[in-house]
Amino acid sequence: MKKLVQLAFASLLVIACQTNEKPTVSSKALSAEEKIDSTHIKQFFNTALTEGKSYEWLRDLTQNIGGRLSGSPEAAKSVVWGEKVMKEVGLDSVWLQPVMVPHWVRGEKEEAHYTVNGQKKDVAICALGFSVATPKSGVTAEVIEVKSLDEAEKLGDQMKGKIVFFNxxxxxxxxxxxxxxxGCVGQRVFGAAVCGKYGAKGVIVRSMTNSIDDFPHTxxxxxxxxxxxxxxxxxAISSKAAENLSADLKKNPNLKFYFKQSCETLPDAPSFNVVGEIRGSETPENIIVVGGHLDSWDLGEGAHDDGTGVVQSLEVAYLFKKNGIRPKNTLRVVFFMNEExxxxxxxEYARLAKVNKENHIGGLESDAGGHTPRGFSIDANDGNTKLLQSWKKLLSxxxxxxxxxxxxxxxxxxxxNETVTLVGYRPDSQRYFDYHHTSRDxxxxxxxxxxxxxxASMTSIIYLMDKYLYDNTPVKP
Amino acid sequence: MKKLVQLAFASLLVIACQTNEKPTVSSKALSAEEKIDSTHIKQFFNTALTEGKSYEWLRDLTQNIGGRLSGSPEAAKSVVWGEKVMKEVGLDSVWLQPVMVPHWVRGEKEEAHYTVNGQKKDVAICALGFSVATPKSGVTAEVIEVKSLDEAEKLGDQMKGKIVFFNxxxxxxxxxxxxxxxGCVGQRVFGAAVCGKYGAKGVIVRSMTNSIDDFPHTxxxxxxxxxxxxxxxxxAISSKAAENLSADLKKNPNLKFYFKQSCETLPDAPSFNVVGEIRGSETPENIIVVGGHLDSWDLGEGAHDDGTGVVQSLEVAYLFKKNGIRPKNTLRVVFFMNEExxxxxxxEYARLAKVNKENHIGGLESDAGGHTPRGFSIDANDGNTKLLQSWKKLLSxxxxxxxxxxxxxxxxxxxxNETVTLVGYRPDSQRYFDYHHTSRDxxxxxxxxxxxxxxASMTSIIYLMDKYLYDNTPVKP
Structure with a gap:
């Protein structure tokens, strides 16, 4: 029995042993300065994972406000919310930047269907942002399926009176x-522009996703x-509806597709970027900005796009403060309005930066979802790109x-411009387009x-940028 | 208006441009042989992502059979299923390896509660595998909270008649x-062994997870x-229940906890490993094994633990065949029984390998969930470890x-042993313990x-092991 038990629990010992070394850098490989950096980075991660605020901020933003398309009452609420949470973090100053934004509204829920062999098939559909409405009775027409804008352009007058289906x-x-x-989004953005020219009655587009499911992506x-x-x-119609419609068209090329939507574009509406900053201790005139966008599409709660980017950007400032680190340069957090x-x-933010002769030495944006971190994408001159890449041993x-x-x-x-170092946060991308612009976000x-x-990843690279770009990007005369 | 439109769609161009270079290796950096390897690896990924079978296999295993604890009817069904799918892939031979396995059954659904300030609080609980039942009337006792086996051991006779709560x-x-x-699993595995010795009436353990939720982990x-x-x-009680109980104990140290379970260990039951192989083209006497485990806990569907490892292991053989690549060594796929x-x-597999004087030159196991790939963990001699690490440029x-x-x-x-190269597949671990051993898996x-x-990741490293370990691990005399 004893031996049996030992055998049985060999597997547990394996579990305990199968994890790799702790994720700290071998101290041999680091200079004295890098050891300090490594320690600070570990602190950022420890604090985020044990005293982080981002998750509860996100819960509040997404569940108590929800989707917040530019110009909507929810977008207005999110501005108030943004100002409040920035103040709670205790930034040195928080203010609103007024900006006029487009105001498109979806109207009533859209509907679509077609009939094949006497069977009516409902189609999951949603209007695209800025689209006009159909007539009140909807649009009904035969369908031409294409795979690209070029293919559509070549059809020319053949599409007159038809619905063009980008698939x-x-x-x-x-x-x-x-x-x-x-590789696909062009058909969504410019499909109607191409087909309207030749008198098509409407355009439907396959949803932008790898997944085959029932959720239309606006x-x-x-x-x-x-x-x-x-x-x-x-x-847009769901990817599954697109697959089905394509199959049905092969057997029934003259089927008639119906869809109806009542969206409209209203006059521009007043809104705001929400801005806050921790003033730099040494060169406050140099600014490093970190941000995400506060607006979202209306169908879901704007969680991965881009609630996560918003709360992570504020958490950068929170983690600096919580760890008692004051940036040398000014660290500015921006919740941008109207990215979508x-x-x-x-x-407007860039215009004001120019008007006010602000010197941005770095920027970081989180707008690729809130999944597990993979790294950063760097848009900078060669020298600064190499500098950022030299931090790999601290970040890996x-x-x-x-x-x-x-x-x-x-x-x-x-x-x-020629000197600013701009960085995009890059989490894992596999699940992102399962949710993007849908009711599932x-x-x-x-x-x-x-x-x-x-x-914590974002805070770490901002910390390094603040420390090392500082010497690397001279203030312009 | 035109300018406005241009401004509005600047963001789209940014989206199109913000993705990084394509994930292929700069061909300059590769030798002629590595270019061939790089091409094959790309093929594995293309095939997996467009003609993969693993997802539908997993749907079948998890949704049509479900949880499959050793000795259960579901485990027996999964053996039949395993043999069937291996044959469908067209392996050269498929067979079953008989093995007697433990047969523990949960019995009726467990229950637990306690009362503080006149308020009854239900507790999400589940028996641990191999535990004995409570008496039919359950166990009711005061609770002593500890944080480790050492701390419990020091209590000694103080725990007599009490329920010990590992938290x-x-x-x-x-x-x-x-x-x-x-760092935590020891309290689950050995808590009852330590406390039974001193006459405790029962042991409850905080669930093994980072998440604070209502799901107990067996x-x-x-x-x-x-x-x-x-x-x-x-x-085990859920992490949220553990937090609540701990808080309640601080105010009400004499509260009485009740739990009831009717699990039992039956006589060992007959079962099987499912084994299949593609015979090697050059040195078929050398074997590389790839596998996951077919059994799972009973509470969920055994999806991440370890349905994903099972279907990925078979997909390795499928991707070899689909791409017309015959391994030099014998590629053996094993669905192991009774890992849990x-x-x-x-x-039994290792015993038979010894008895039959099989020469295993390599092995790969997938039993850490089915999340996004991060890499592999290597258990090999220094030479082979370095060899595998030299493939980083092909895999990154x-x-x-x-x-x-x-x-x-x-x-x-x-x-x-001294020569075999054993590898563990390591996907991202962040979400794994949200599901592990619960009804949510x-x-x-x-x-x-x-x-x-x-x-595809697993197939790629197996392909490289097959090609290069081949020359590196001499057949023993």
Whole structure:
């Protein structure tokens, strides 16, 4: 029996032993200065994981306010909320930056269906942001399926009176799902602009996701420079509906598709960026900005897009304060308004920075979801890119291996110039497009530890940027 | 208006540009041979992500069979299922390895409660595997809270007639959650053995998780060499219940806790490992084994633990076949039985390997969940460890950065000797203990792409092991 028990519990010892070394850097490999950095970084992670506030902030923002599209009452509430939480963290100053934002409203719930072999099939659909409404009786027409804007353009007058169905799926072989998004999103944004020109009656687009499911993904669109009389209604249908419709069209090319939506674009509405800062101890005139966007689409709660980015950005300041570290440069936290359909907040922030001759030496944006950290994407000159990449040994113990050149984010990229170092936070991307712009983007999809690890990751790179960019980016005369 | 539209859609261009370079290795950095390897690895990933079978296999195993504790009818069904899917993949041979396994049954649903200030509080509880039942009327006693086995041991006779409550929480500051598990699991496994000795009436243990929630986590325990008359019932309570009980005890140290369970250990039952292989083209006498465990706890569906490991292991063979690659060595897939409470399948597999003088040159186990891939943990001699680490440039484009020395897994570690190279698959660990051994470990918690990326990751390292270990591990005389 004794031996049996020993055998039985061999597996437990294996479990205890199968974990790897602790995620701290071998101290041999570090200089004295790097050891200090390593200690601070560990503190940021410890504090985030044991005394983090981001998860409860996110719960409040997503569950008590919910989706907050620019111009909506919820967006207005989120501004009040943002000012309140920034003040609670005890930033040196907190203020609102007024900005006029687009105000599009969805109206009544959309509907769509078609009939094949006498069977009516309901279609999960949602209007795209900025789309016009259908007539009250809806739009009914035959469907032409295409896979790209080019293919649509070639159809020309053939699409007159038809509904054009853009059905290019994500390329699942791309490991980074944002790349797959980049390869498809054009049909969502410009489909109606191309097809309105040739007299199509409407445009429907396959949802932007790897997943085959029943959830339609909204998102912004543009009629570009079409005259208003050529504007046509456009909507996204779920990926499963797209697969089904495509199959049904092969057997029933003359089926008629019906959809109805009552969205409209109202006059621009007043809103705000929410801004707060910890004043720098040595060169307060140099600014490092960290932010996410406060607005979201209306269908879900705007959790991964971009509630997580908002609360993580504030947690950066919180973790500095909680650990008694005052930045040398001014650390500014910004909750940007209107990233989803206009980036007016970002434009206004950059405009004011220029008018006020502010010197931004660095920026960090979190707008790629709140999943487990993978690293950062760097948009900087070669010298600063190499500097940031030299921190790999300090960051990799926390799973932060990706430090490649790449874009930063829609809200901070208007700050780009020759000297500023812009960084995008890059969590794991696999699950992001399961939720993005849908009713599923809710608080319960965010894991507390993943969120907090993200906050600490962001704080760590901001700490390093504050310490080392400081000497690297001279103040302009 | 035109300018406004351009401004509005600046953000979209940013989205398209913000993704980093494609995840392929810069061809400059690779030798001719490595370029071939890089191409094959890309093929494995492409096939897994577009024609993978693992997700549907997992749906079938978890939703049509469900939880499958050793000795249960569900475990028996899973053996039949395992043989069937291995044959469908077209392995050269598939067979069953008989093994007698422990047969513990939970009996009726457990219950627990206590009363403070006249208010009855129900407690989410579940018996631990191998625990004895309470008397039919349950156990009611005062509670002593401790944080470790040592602390309990020091109490000695003070615990006589009491329920001992082990309440050491996970250390949330450990980035790898398996480390936190390793630091706590001893109280679950050996709590009753320590306290039974001193006449405690029962042991309750805080659930093994970072999360504060309502789900009790079961798991195996052992009375070690206690005489049977000292066996006492033991169970896990949810982390939230543990927090509440601890708080209530501070104010009401004499409160009485009640719990009842009717579990029992039946005679050992016959079961099987399911084994299949693709015979090696050059040195078929050398074997590389890849596996996960078919049994699971009874509370959920055994999805992350370890349905994902089972289906990923079979997908390794599927991806070899689908890409027309025959391994040089024999590639053996094993669905191990009884990892959770006995590792009898693993012991029997290793015993037969010895009896039959099989030469295992490598092994890979997937038993750490089906989340997004992070890397592998290597248990091998220094030469082979360095060899595997030299593949980093081939693996890192797929997010596989972790290639540290460490354990492999409970099912393959009995194969350990001086020459064999044992590897543990290491996906991201943050969410694993949200589900582990609970009713929440269900199919819907597994993300299709994360699962498939894991299959392809495992196939890639098996491909490299097959190609390069081949020359590195001489067949013993």
């Amino acid at each position: 290019r799926p994500f390329d699942d072989t791309l490991i980074n799902t944002f790349q797959a998004y980049g 998102g912004t669109m543009s009629y570009r420079d079409l005259p208003k009389e050529q504007y046509i209604p456009t909507a 359909n206009g980036t007016r907040g970002a434009q 113990p926390y799973g932060l291996h990706d430090l490649d050149k790449g874009g930063s984010g829609a809200d901070i990229s208007p700050l780009k 809710t608080f319960d999809k965010v894991n507390k530890r993943e969120l907090e690890l993200g906050s | 050491r929480p996970f250390d949330d500051t450990l980035i790898n959650t398996f480390q936190a598990y390793g 798991g195996t325990m052992s009375y070690r060499d206690l005489p049977k008359e000292q066996y006492i019932p033991t169970a 409470n006995g590792t009898r399948g693993a012991q 484009p797929y997010g596989l950065h972790d290639l540290d020395k460490g354990g492999s897994g409970a099912d393959i570690s009995p194969l350990k 269900t199919f819907d918690k597994v993300n299709k792409r994360e699962l498939e990326l894991g299959s």
